[in-house]
Amino acid sequence: MSFTIKEASERLGCPAHTIRFYEKEGLLPYIKRDRHGNRLFEQDHLDWIRLMTCFRATGMKISLLKQMVNLALDGDATIPQRKAILNQYKEELFRRQNELAEALDAVNNKLAIYEEIEEGRLPSESRLLNQMEDRHNQPTKRE
Protein backbone atom coordinates (compact mmCIF):
# COMPACT_ATOMS: atom_id res chain seq x y z
CA MET A 1 0.00 0.00 0.00
CA SER A 2 1.57 3.24 -1.19
CA PHE A 3 0.34 6.81 -1.15
CA THR A 4 0.69 9.63 -3.65
CA ILE A 5 1.99 12.93 -2.37
CA LYS A 6 -1.54 14.26 -2.36
CA GLU A 7 -2.76 11.41 -0.19
CA ALA A 8 0.22 11.81 2.12
CA SER A 9 -0.44 15.53 2.33
CA GLU A 10 -4.08 14.97 3.24
CA ARG A 11 -3.35 12.32 5.81
CA LEU A 12 -0.65 14.43 7.46
CA GLY A 13 -2.34 17.79 7.14
CA CYS A 14 0.94 18.99 5.68
CA PRO A 15 1.35 20.79 2.33
CA ALA A 16 2.72 18.64 -0.48
CA HIS A 17 5.31 21.33 -1.14
CA THR A 18 6.59 20.97 2.38
CA ILE A 19 6.92 17.23 2.00
CA ARG A 20 8.92 17.71 -1.19
CA PHE A 21 11.03 20.27 0.61
CA TYR A 22 11.76 17.73 3.35
CA GLU A 23 12.78 15.16 0.80
CA LYS A 24 15.06 17.67 -0.91
CA GLU A 25 16.65 18.40 2.47
CA GLY A 26 17.46 14.73 2.86
CA LEU A 27 14.93 14.03 5.60
CA LEU A 28 13.18 11.38 3.52
CA PRO A 29 15.71 9.08 1.94
CA TYR A 30 14.65 6.21 -0.27
CA ILE A 31 11.29 7.51 -1.33
CA LYS A 32 10.48 5.43 -4.37
CA ARG A 33 8.85 6.66 -7.55
CA ASP A 34 6.34 5.16 -9.95
CA ARG A 35 7.16 4.88 -13.64
CA HIS A 36 6.23 8.54 -14.15
CA GLY A 37 8.58 9.78 -11.47
CA ASN A 38 5.81 10.42 -8.94
CA ARG A 39 6.68 9.80 -5.31
CA LEU A 40 5.28 6.77 -3.55
CA PHE A 41 5.01 7.02 0.23
CA GLU A 42 4.75 4.02 2.52
CA GLN A 43 3.03 4.10 5.89
CA ASP A 44 6.47 4.24 7.55
CA HIS A 45 7.27 7.42 5.70
CA LEU A 46 4.06 8.97 6.94
CA ASP A 47 4.90 7.89 10.48
CA TRP A 48 8.34 9.41 10.21
CA ILE A 49 7.00 12.67 8.79
CA ARG A 50 4.48 12.82 11.59
CA LEU A 51 7.25 12.35 14.13
CA MET A 52 9.35 15.03 12.47
CA THR A 53 6.37 17.38 12.53
CA CYS A 54 6.00 16.74 16.23
CA PHE A 55 9.68 17.49 16.80
CA ARG A 56 9.64 20.52 14.53
CA ALA A 57 6.64 21.99 16.38
CA THR A 58 8.71 21.95 19.54
CA GLY A 59 11.75 23.61 18.10
CA MET A 60 13.94 20.86 16.71
CA LYS A 61 15.89 22.22 13.78
CA ILE A 62 15.85 20.60 10.38
CA SER A 63 19.62 20.30 10.48
CA LEU A 64 19.30 18.14 13.60
CA LEU A 65 16.63 15.98 12.03
CA LYS A 66 18.95 15.55 9.10
CA GLN A 67 21.78 14.50 11.39
CA MET A 68 19.53 11.84 12.85
CA VAL A 69 18.56 10.58 9.43
CA ASN A 70 22.18 10.38 8.40
CA LEU A 71 23.10 8.50 11.55
CA ALA A 72 20.22 6.09 11.06
CA LEU A 73 21.40 5.42 7.54
CA ASP A 74 24.76 4.42 8.97
CA GLY A 75 23.22 1.56 10.92
CA ASP A 76 22.79 0.46 14.52
CA ALA A 77 26.34 1.37 15.44
CA THR A 78 25.22 5.00 15.59
CA ILE A 79 22.49 4.38 18.13
CA PRO A 80 24.54 5.84 21.00
CA GLN A 81 24.93 9.06 19.05
CA ARG A 82 21.26 9.17 18.26
CA LYS A 83 20.46 8.61 21.92
CA ALA A 84 22.78 11.48 22.83
CA ILE A 85 21.00 13.78 20.40
CA LEU A 86 17.59 12.81 21.73
CA ASN A 87 18.70 13.26 25.31
CA GLN A 88 19.99 16.71 24.52
CA TYR A 89 16.75 17.55 22.78
CA LYS A 90 14.91 16.28 25.85
CA GLU A 91 16.83 18.80 27.96
CA GLU A 92 15.72 21.44 25.52
CA LEU A 93 12.12 20.31 25.95
CA PHE A 94 12.44 20.65 29.71
CA ARG A 95 13.86 24.14 29.27
CA ARG A 96 10.90 25.04 27.14
CA GLN A 97 8.51 23.64 29.68
CA ASN A 98 10.04 25.97 32.24
CA GLU A 99 9.77 28.91 29.89
CA LEU A 100 6.13 28.13 29.30
CA ALA A 101 5.44 27.85 33.01
CA GLU A 102 7.13 31.19 33.61
CA ALA A 103 5.22 32.87 30.81
CA LEU A 104 1.98 31.42 32.14
CA ASP A 105 2.75 32.85 35.57
CA ALA A 106 3.53 36.22 34.05
CA VAL A 107 0.31 36.24 32.03
CA ASN A 108 -1.79 35.31 35.03
CA ASN A 109 -0.10 37.97 37.08
CA LYS A 110 -0.77 40.58 34.41
CA LEU A 111 -4.39 39.48 34.09
CA ALA A 112 -4.81 39.77 37.86
CA ILE A 113 -3.42 43.29 37.75
CA TYR A 114 -5.87 44.22 35.00
CA GLU A 115 -8.71 42.88 37.13
CA GLU A 116 -7.62 45.01 40.03
CA ILE A 117 -7.38 48.08 37.89
CA GLU A 118 -10.84 47.40 36.50
CA GLU A 119 -12.20 47.12 40.00
CA GLY A 120 -10.50 50.33 41.02
CA ARG A 121 -8.21 48.66 43.50
CA LEU A 122 -5.10 49.76 41.60
CA PRO A 123 -4.52 53.26 40.20
CA SER A 124 -4.22 52.62 36.45
CA GLU A 125 -1.34 50.48 35.30
CA SER A 126 1.12 51.62 37.89
CA ARG A 127 4.01 49.39 36.96
CA LEU A 128 4.57 49.46 33.27
CA LEU A 129 3.57 51.39 30.24
CA ASN A 130 1.43 54.08 31.73
CA GLN A 131 4.14 55.02 34.13
CA MET A 132 6.49 55.48 31.23
CA GLU A 133 3.97 57.93 29.89
CA ASP A 134 3.74 59.73 33.22
CA ARG A 135 7.47 60.08 33.45
CA HIS A 136 7.52 61.61 30.03
CA ASN A 137 6.75 64.96 31.61
CA GLN A 138 8.91 64.66 34.68
CA PRO A 139 12.50 65.74 35.28
CA THR A 140 15.24 63.12 34.95
CA LYS A 141 17.41 62.11 37.86
CA ARG A 142 20.59 61.24 35.98
CA GLU A 143 22.43 63.77 33.84
Place this chain on the structure above:
Amino acid sequence: MSFTIKEASERLGCPAHTIRFYEKEGLLPYIKRDRHGNRLFEQDHLDWIRLMTCFRATGMKISLLKQMVNLALDGDATIPQRKAILNQYKEELFRRQNELAEALDAVNNKLAIYEEIEEGRLPSESRLLNQMEDRHNQPTKRE
Protein backbone atom coordinates in the same frame (compact mmCIF):
# COMPACT_ATOMS: atom_id res chain seq x y z
CA MET B 1 18.10 55.97 38.97
CA SER B 2 18.62 55.50 35.24
CA PHE B 3 20.67 53.03 33.25
CA THR B 4 22.67 53.40 30.08
CA ILE B 5 21.97 50.96 27.29
CA LYS B 6 25.09 49.07 28.26
CA GLU B 7 23.95 48.68 31.84
CA ALA B 8 20.50 47.66 30.67
CA SER B 9 22.04 45.16 28.32
CA GLU B 10 24.16 43.63 31.08
CA ARG B 11 21.32 43.45 33.57
CA LEU B 12 18.99 41.86 31.03
CA GLY B 13 21.52 39.63 29.32
CA CYS B 14 20.20 41.06 26.08
CA PRO B 15 22.32 42.70 23.34
CA ALA B 16 22.16 46.48 23.21
CA HIS B 17 21.38 46.25 19.52
CA THR B 18 18.31 44.20 20.30
CA ILE B 19 17.10 46.76 22.80
CA ARG B 20 17.51 49.50 20.23
CA PHE B 21 15.68 47.33 17.75
CA TYR B 22 12.78 46.95 20.19
CA GLU B 23 12.62 50.69 20.68
CA LYS B 24 12.59 51.25 16.94
CA GLU B 25 9.72 48.77 16.67
CA GLY B 26 7.73 50.85 19.11
CA LEU B 27 7.92 48.41 22.01
CA LEU B 28 9.61 50.95 24.27
CA PRO B 29 7.83 54.28 24.03
CA TYR B 30 9.00 57.25 26.00
CA ILE B 31 12.57 56.24 26.56
CA LYS B 32 14.24 59.47 27.56
CA ARG B 33 17.67 60.64 26.43
CA ASP B 34 20.50 62.49 28.12
CA ARG B 35 21.87 65.69 26.61
CA HIS B 36 24.00 63.68 24.18
CA GLY B 37 21.05 61.72 22.86
CA ASN B 38 21.96 58.56 24.79
CA ARG B 39 19.06 56.47 26.03
CA LEU B 40 18.21 56.43 29.73
CA PHE B 41 16.37 53.35 30.97
CA GLU B 42 14.35 53.27 34.18
CA GLN B 43 13.80 50.14 36.22
CA ASP B 44 10.30 49.90 34.79
CA HIS B 45 11.71 49.71 31.31
CA LEU B 46 13.95 46.87 32.33
CA ASP B 47 10.98 45.11 33.92
CA TRP B 48 8.96 45.52 30.75
CA ILE B 49 11.80 44.29 28.55
CA ARG B 50 12.21 41.29 30.80
CA LEU B 51 8.52 40.53 30.50
CA MET B 52 8.68 40.89 26.73
CA THR B 53 11.66 38.55 26.64
CA CYS B 54 9.67 36.02 28.59
CA PHE B 55 6.75 36.32 26.18
CA ARG B 56 9.01 36.27 23.14
CA ALA B 57 10.74 33.09 24.33
CA THR B 58 7.37 31.38 24.31
CA GLY B 59 6.35 32.47 20.86
CA MET B 60 4.59 35.80 21.24
CA LYS B 61 5.14 37.82 18.12
CA ILE B 62 6.57 41.30 18.18
CA SER B 63 3.52 42.60 16.35
CA LEU B 64 1.36 41.39 19.23
CA LEU B 65 3.62 42.98 21.82
CA LYS B 66 3.33 46.17 19.83
CA GLN B 67 -0.45 45.94 19.83
CA MET B 68 -0.36 45.66 23.59
CA VAL B 69 1.91 48.66 23.90
CA ASN B 70 -0.37 50.70 21.68
CA LEU B 71 -3.43 49.70 23.66
CA ALA B 72 -1.69 50.55 26.92
CA LEU B 73 -0.83 53.96 25.56
CA ASP B 74 -4.52 54.52 24.91
CA GLY B 75 -5.32 54.17 28.59
CA ASP B 76 -7.35 51.97 30.91
CA ALA B 77 -10.31 51.87 28.56
CA THR B 78 -8.40 49.31 26.49
CA ILE B 79 -7.92 46.88 29.37
CA PRO B 80 -10.65 44.53 28.12
CA GLN B 81 -8.86 44.27 24.77
CA ARG B 82 -5.55 43.64 26.48
CA LYS B 83 -7.16 40.97 28.61
CA ALA B 84 -8.54 39.37 25.48
CA ILE B 85 -5.10 39.31 23.90
CA LEU B 86 -3.53 37.78 26.98
CA ASN B 87 -6.25 35.18 27.27
CA GLN B 88 -5.72 34.19 23.66
CA TYR B 89 -2.00 34.00 24.25
CA LYS B 90 -2.70 31.84 27.28
CA GLU B 91 -4.55 29.40 25.04
CA GLU B 92 -1.52 29.37 22.82
CA LEU B 93 0.66 28.56 25.83
CA PHE B 94 -1.59 25.63 26.69
CA ARG B 95 -1.35 24.38 23.11
CA ARG B 96 2.40 24.55 23.34
CA GLN B 97 2.39 22.69 26.61
CA ASN B 98 0.52 19.91 24.88
CA GLU B 99 2.96 19.89 22.01
CA LEU B 100 5.85 19.65 24.42
CA ALA B 101 4.21 16.79 26.29
CA GLU B 102 3.63 14.94 23.03
CA ALA B 103 7.18 15.49 21.87
CA LEU B 104 8.47 14.31 25.22
CA ASP B 105 6.40 11.14 24.88
CA ALA B 106 7.73 10.58 21.39
CA VAL B 107 11.33 11.09 22.49
CA ASN B 108 10.98 8.70 25.38
CA ASN B 109 9.37 6.15 23.15
CA LYS B 110 12.20 6.45 20.63
CA LEU B 111 14.80 6.18 23.37
CA ALA B 112 13.10 3.06 24.68
CA ILE B 113 13.21 1.52 21.22
CA TYR B 114 16.91 2.30 20.94
CA GLU B 115 17.49 0.58 24.28
CA GLU B 116 15.71 -2.50 23.06
CA ILE B 117 17.70 -2.59 19.86
CA GLU B 118 20.90 -2.22 21.84
CA GLU B 119 19.88 -5.12 24.01
CA GLY B 120 19.01 -7.19 20.97
CA ARG B 121 15.33 -7.40 21.81
CA LEU B 122 14.37 -5.63 18.60
CA PRO B 123 15.77 -6.36 15.14
CA SER B 124 17.46 -3.10 14.19
CA GLU B 125 15.21 -0.11 13.74
CA SER B 126 12.25 -1.93 12.35
CA ARG B 127 9.85 0.95 12.10
CA LEU B 128 11.56 3.88 10.48
CA LEU B 129 14.60 4.71 8.54
CA ASN B 130 16.23 1.38 8.17
CA GLN B 131 13.10 -0.12 6.79
CA MET B 132 13.07 2.55 4.13
CA GLU B 133 16.46 1.37 3.18
CA ASP B 134 15.32 -2.27 3.12
CA ARG B 135 12.42 -1.45 0.89
CA HIS B 136 14.72 0.27 -1.48
CA ASN B 137 15.49 -3.08 -3.08
CA GLN B 138 12.02 -4.56 -3.04
CA PRO B 139 9.25 -4.50 -5.65
CA THR B 140 6.53 -1.91 -5.28
CA LYS B 141 2.90 -2.77 -4.71
CA ARG B 142 1.28 0.17 -6.41
CA GLU B 143 1.79 0.94 -10.12
Place this chain on the structure above:
DNA sequence: GCTTGCCTTAAAGTGTGCTTTAAGCCTTAA
Protein backbone atom coordinates in the same frame (compact mmCIF):
# COMPACT_ATOMS: atom_id res chain seq x y z
C1' DG C 1 -7.62 16.48 -29.79
C1' DC C 2 -7.87 19.44 -26.08
C1' DT C 3 -8.69 20.97 -21.53
C1' DT C 4 -8.14 20.06 -16.65
C1' DG C 5 -5.57 18.79 -13.04
C1' DC C 6 -2.06 16.70 -10.66
C1' DC C 7 2.61 15.67 -10.95
C1' DT C 8 7.62 17.13 -11.67
C1' DT C 9 11.83 20.45 -11.00
C1' DA C 10 14.57 24.51 -9.91
C1' DA C 11 14.62 28.86 -8.35
C1' DA C 12 13.04 32.88 -6.39
C1' DG C 13 10.35 35.09 -2.75
C1' DT C 14 8.48 35.73 2.05
C1' DG C 15 8.15 36.50 7.09
C1' DT C 16 10.28 36.91 11.40
C1' DG C 17 13.65 38.51 14.37
C1' DC C 18 17.36 39.76 15.00
C1' DT C 19 22.56 40.91 13.83
C1' DT C 20 26.00 43.20 11.47
C1' DT C 21 27.89 46.94 9.03
C1' DA C 22 28.96 51.60 8.08
C1' DA C 23 29.45 56.25 9.09
C1' DG C 24 29.86 59.51 12.36
C1' DC C 25 29.78 62.10 17.13
C1' DC C 26 31.36 62.69 21.97
C1' DT C 27 34.32 61.76 25.96
C1' DT C 28 38.18 60.23 28.19
C1' DA C 29 42.96 58.56 28.78
C1' DA C 30 47.66 58.67 27.08
Place this chain on the structure above:
DNA sequence: TTAAGGCTTAAAGCACACTTTAAGGCAAGC
Protein backbone atom coordinates in the same frame (compact mmCIF):
# COMPACT_ATOMS: atom_id res chain seq x y z
C1' DT D 1 46.19 65.99 20.05
C1' DT D 2 45.18 61.84 19.00
C1' DA D 3 43.54 57.25 19.55
C1' DA D 4 40.19 54.19 21.88
C1' DG D 5 35.85 53.13 23.02
C1' DG D 6 31.11 53.91 23.73
C1' DC D 7 27.13 56.05 21.88
C1' DT D 8 24.08 57.37 17.74
C1' DT D 9 21.50 56.27 13.13
C1' DA D 10 20.02 53.93 8.90
C1' DA D 11 20.46 50.25 6.17
C1' DA D 12 21.94 45.97 4.73
C1' DG D 13 22.59 41.10 5.78
C1' DC D 14 21.53 36.63 7.76
C1' DA D 15 19.28 32.27 9.44
C1' DC D 16 15.54 29.51 9.20
C1' DA D 17 11.71 27.23 7.24
C1' DC D 18 8.93 27.24 4.38
C1' DT D 19 5.96 29.12 0.26
C1' DT D 20 5.26 30.65 -4.18
C1' DT D 21 6.30 30.92 -8.91
C1' DA D 22 7.44 29.28 -13.36
C1' DA D 23 7.87 25.98 -16.81
C1' DG D 24 6.73 21.81 -18.29
C1' DG D 25 5.11 16.44 -18.55
C1' DC D 26 1.50 12.93 -18.36
C1' DA D 27 -3.27 11.03 -18.17
C1' DA D 28 -8.10 10.92 -17.94
C1' DG D 29 -12.58 12.89 -19.41
C1' DC D 30 -15.31 15.54 -22.82
